[in-house]
Amino acid sequence: xxxxxxxxxxxxxxxxxxxxxxxxxxxxWLGNEDVCRIELNSGTYMDEPPPGAWRDILEAYRRxxxxxxxxWDRIHGR
Numbered sequence: 391x392x393x394x395x396x397x398x399x400x401x402x403x404x405x406x407x408x409x410x411x412x413x414x415x416x417x418x419w420l421g422n423e424d425v426c427r428i429e430l431n432s433g434t435y436m437d438e439p440p441p442g443a444w445r446d447i448l449e450a451y452r453r454x455x456x457x458x459x460x461x462w463d464r465i466h467g468r
Contacts, residue, residue, distance in 0.1 A: 391404065392404055397453070399420055400418065402419075402454060403417045404462050405417060413430070415429050425440050426439045
């Protein structure tokens with residue numbers, strides 16, 4: 391799962407093997423734990439983020455959203 395962006399303890403990674411039925415999304419890691427996913431078309435959470443991290447994750451995601459989407463499109467050929 392290649393890392394596309396990092397900020398502090400947060401890491402945004404695109405899985406190279408996703409199911410065809412899943413929308414474009416990025417996995418958010420906090421430290422060594424895959425804590426949630428963000429759907430790239432809407433920029434909303436697909437899973438509940440950890441308590442107290444909701445805002446920090448979304449703010450970091452927004453800073454890297456374009457690079458994350460380019461990486462997802464490149465990896466998945468869409």
